Amino acid sequence: xxxxxxxxxxxxxxxxxxxxxxxxxxxxxxxxxxxxxxxxxxxxxxxxxxxxxxxxxxxxxxxxxxxxxxxxxxxxxxxxxxxxxxxxxxxxxxxxxxxxxxxxxxxxxxxxxxxxxxxxxxxxxxxxxxxxxxxxxxxxxxxxxxxxxxxxxxxxxxxxxxxxxxxxxxxxxxxxxxxxxxxxxxxxxxxxxxxxxxxxxxxxxxxxxxxxxxxxxxxxxxxxxxxxxxxxxxxxxxxxxxxxxxxxxxxxxxxxxxxxxxxxxxxxxxxxxxxxxxxxxxxxxxxxxxxxxxxxxxxxxxxxxxxxxxxxxxxxxxxxxxxxxxxxxxxxxxxxxxxxxxxxxxxxxxxxxxxxxxxxxxxxxxxxxxxxxxxxxxxxxxxxxxxxxxxxxxxxxxxxxxxxxxxxxxxxxxxxxxxxxxxxxxxxxxxxxxxxxxxxxxxxxxxxxxxxxxxxxxxxxxxxxxxxxxxxxxxxxxxx
Amino acid sequence: xxxxxxxxxxxxxxxxxxxxxxxxxxxxxxxxxxxxxxxxxxxxxxxxxxxxxxxxxxxxxxxxxxxxxxxxxxxxxxxxxxxxxxxxxxxxxxxxxxxxxxxxxxxxxxxxxxxxxxxxxxxxxxxxxxxxxxxxxxxxxxxxxxxxxxxxxxxxxxxxxxxxxxxxxxxxxxxxxxxxxxxxxxxxxxxxxxxxxxxxxxxx
Numbered sequence: 001x002x003x004x005x006x007x008x009x010x011x012x013x014x015x016x017x018x019x020x021x022x023x024x025x026x027x028x029x030x031x032x033x034x035x036x037x038x039x040x041x042x043x044x045x046x047x048x049x050x051x052x053x054x055x056x057x058x059x060x061x062x063x064x065x066x067x068x069x070x071x072x073x074x075x076x077x078x079x080x081x082x083x084x085x086x087x088x089x090x091x092x093x094x095x096x097x098x099x100x101x102x103x104x105x106x107x108x109x110x111x112x113x114x115x116x117x118x119x120x121x122x123x124x125x126x127x128x129x130x131x132x133x134x135x136x137x138x139x140x141x142x143x144x145x146x147x148x149x150x151x152x153x154x155x156x157x158x159x160x161x162x163x164x165x166x167x168x169x170x171x172x173x174x175x176x177x178x179x180x181x182x183x184x185x186x187x188x189x190x191x192x193x194x195x196x197x198x199x200x201x202x203x204x205x206x207x208x209x210x211x212x213x214x215x216x217x218x219x220x221x222x223x224x225x226x227x228x229x230x231x232x233x234x235x236x237x238x239x240x241x242x243x244x245x246x247x248x249x250x251x252x253x254x255x256x257x258x259x260x261x262x263x264x265x266x267x268x269x270x271x272x273x274x275x276x277x278x279x280x281x282x283x284x285x286x287x288x289x290x291x292x293x294x295x296x297x298x299x300x301x302x303x304x305x306x307x308x309x310x311x312x313x314x315x316x317x318x319x320x321x322x323x324x325x326x327x328x329x330x331x332x333x334x335x336x337x338x339x340x341x342x343x344x345x346x347x348x349x350x351x352x353x354x355x356x357x358x359x360x361x362x363x364x365x366x367x368x369x370x371x372x373x374x375x376x377x378x379x380x381x382x383x384x385x386x387x388x389x390x391x392x393x394x395x396x397x398x399x400x401x402x403x404x405x406x407x408x409x410x411x412x413x414x415x416x417x418x419x420x421x422x423x424x425x426x427x428x429x430x431x432x433x434x435x436x437x438x439x440x441x442x443x444x445x446x447x448x449x450x451x452x453x454x455x456x457x458x459x460x461x462x463x464x465x466x467x468x469x470x471x472x473x474x475x476x477x478x479x480x
Numbered sequence: 481x482x483x484x485x486x487x488x489x490x491x492x493x494x495x496x497x498x499x500x501x502x503x504x505x506x507x508x509x510x511x512x513x514x515x516x517x518x519x520x521x522x523x524x525x526x527x528x529x530x531x532x533x534x535x536x537x538x539x540x541x542x543x544x545x546x547x548x549x550x551x552x553x554x555x556x557x558x559x560x561x562x563x564x565x566x567x568x569x570x571x572x573x574x575x576x577x578x579x580x581x582x583x584x585x586x587x588x589x590x591x592x593x594x595x596x597x598x599x600x601x602x603x604x605x606x607x608x609x610x611x612x613x614x615x616x617x618x619x620x621x622x623x624x625x626x627x628x629x630x631x632x633x634x635x636x637x638x639x640x641x642x643x644x645x646x647x648x649x650x651x652x653x654x655x656x657x658x659x660x661x662x663x664x665x666x667x668x669x670x671x672x673x674x675x676x677x678x679x680x681x682x683x684x
Contacts, residue, residue: 006629010629017632017636020636020639021639024639024643064626064628064629065626065627065629067627067629067630068629103647105643105646105647108643109640109643109644109647112636112639112640112643115636116636119633127627127630128629128630128633131629131630131633131634131637132633134637135633135636135637135640138637138640138641138644139640139644141644142640142643142644142647142648145648146647148647148648157648202589203589203590206585206586206589
């Protein structure tokens with residue numbers, strides 16, 4: 001393996017790293033006035049990286065002494081992350097200007113966080129896994145506390161930092177146990193060590209449990225979800241939007257690779273952990289959200305629930321399950337981008353509002369926004385012709401084919417419960433007495449994002465086949 | 481072998497005890513001093529497994545720089561540590577309970593594991609014999625070649641840490657008088673000094 005090969009396979013990450021440093025230099029010399037320019041340049045960098053990712057050869061390529069892997073699976077997940085990050089950054093533009101967060105480090109930290117996510121997705125070694133997670137998490141801690149004069153934002157950042165450090169500790173301890181009991185840190189090497197074993201030694205299982213605990217924290221699955229509502233509520237709204245989309249994709253992609261590639265031989269041992277986490281997340285996501293009256297908190301519980309559904313596919317432990325997760329994540333990302341774009345437009349003369357009751361009578365004051373939000377809510381609830389239904393459909397099919405009937409039944413039931421609070425928002429928008437209308441007009445970027453997401457969700461049924469096909473190719477890269 | 485084992489247990493025990501003292505000491509300055517003790521004993525453990533370079537780096541970087549900086553921070557910041565500790569006793573019983581359960585579980589798990597003396601040789605990156613390759617050179621062999629990816633990633637993480645610290649704490653204060661060397665050099669005698677003819681007995 002030559003250096004040239006190493007650098008060619010990791011070209012997207014290297015480009016993004018250099019771009020981040022370049023943007024930082026530009027920002028330092030041009031000052032805070034250039035934040036808007038830097039943001040659009042960062043979006044351009046995401047687009048270039050996306051092209052590099054999609055143009056890479058499809059065959060699996062391992063480089064940097066087995067630490068880094070690029071294949072169909074990483075390409076799919078990276079494309080999702082890059083789109084999510086770009087959308088998150090574009091959505092922030094208006095907000096950071098209005099709320100006094102207009103500092104040039106904001107887009108730079110977005111790029112660095114995205115770089116961390118790409119490294120997580122491509123990690124093929126416990127060391128690379130940890131490095132990617134830390135790069136992503138550290139950037140996110142800072143972004144969460146970015147509105148440093150706001151008590152809630154700094155509290156969110158601090159809370160996220162302390163709990164994140166704890167979970168990193170658990171993750172590292174798990175890694176050290178796995179290394180101690182298998183003698184290898186590379187996923188492929190661990191898989192070789194596992195071959196032919198029916199059951200893992202108990203020490204290795206403890207290591208896997210700690211690893212799962214650390215990763216479950218990063219994707220905010222129950223019982224490691226406690227930070228999510230507080231951080232989502234306290235962080236500035238565009239940051240919350242970013243948290244809800246991009247890191248979830250990266251975390252779940254890493255979760256799948258870190259369990260399936262090295263430990264496929266002992267899948268029965270970790271399957272039960274994932275089933276418990278998944279059931280608990282779905283139930284908590286469905287029930288705890290019912291009592292929320294702050295829409296950001298509601299979205300936090302909703303995201304916990306969605307992670308639970310996505311984990312069903314991982315629990316299935318099959319190529320079909322991985323395919324289901326990828327389809328689910330794609331639709332989840334689009335739904336959330338659209339919903340948060342609507343939330344970011346909830347602005348009155350006094351400032352941003354976050355209460356669900358503030359949406360009352362939206363159908364009268366801005367019917368198009370109400371329609372878009374209604375579409376996203378119906379989709380999140382999983383009402384048939386919309387995208388959200390197909391996401392759930394493919395993970396449930398995988399669970400049924402893996403003979404996890406109980407898991408599929410609980411999933412369906414909790415999605416029925418969950419639809420209560422999604423439908424409540426629609427009821428408030430369409431049937432309640434109108435509240436004071438929001439300040440208009442929406443910026444062009446917001447309208448474009450909401451429009452594209454809405455169209456994607458409504459007409460998803462017509463282009464399901466190509467997405468399923470590409471998710472299939474991606475999944476077969478992980479489980480041949 | 482016995483001597484080595486004995487040394488290991490002594491240093492390991494001191495490290496654990498000092499680590500516990502870091503969180504339980506009443507005086508924050510004592511906490512930092514115990515932290516330094518932890519670093520020293522950990523360095524001794526590194527020496528014991530033949531990783532002298534890491535041991536020395538631990539002492540130089542952590543004791544020499546990080547811990548001293550900690551000490552400065554603790555002494556300079558006006559934080560009421562007694563107040564911060566108020567919740568500590570309240571949550572201690574449940575914390576200790578969880579800790580004990582976890583410890584028992586781990587002992588049960590790790591007690592069943594057997595360690596073979598050859599384990600050092602089958603690791604991902606075995607330590608070469610000191611006779612044919614020095615420790616520092618052995619690290620240099622792999623860190624910029626095999627582990628270049630992790631090394632560069634660590635660099636990016638440090639960059640984020642630096643950017644983050646500046647973003648969250650640096651405040652531009654207007655009206656602060658800074659030394660501008662160019663202005664100082666450009667200053668001429670005529671701008672600053674004025675000669676006045678003073679009549680005797682009159683003053684200015």
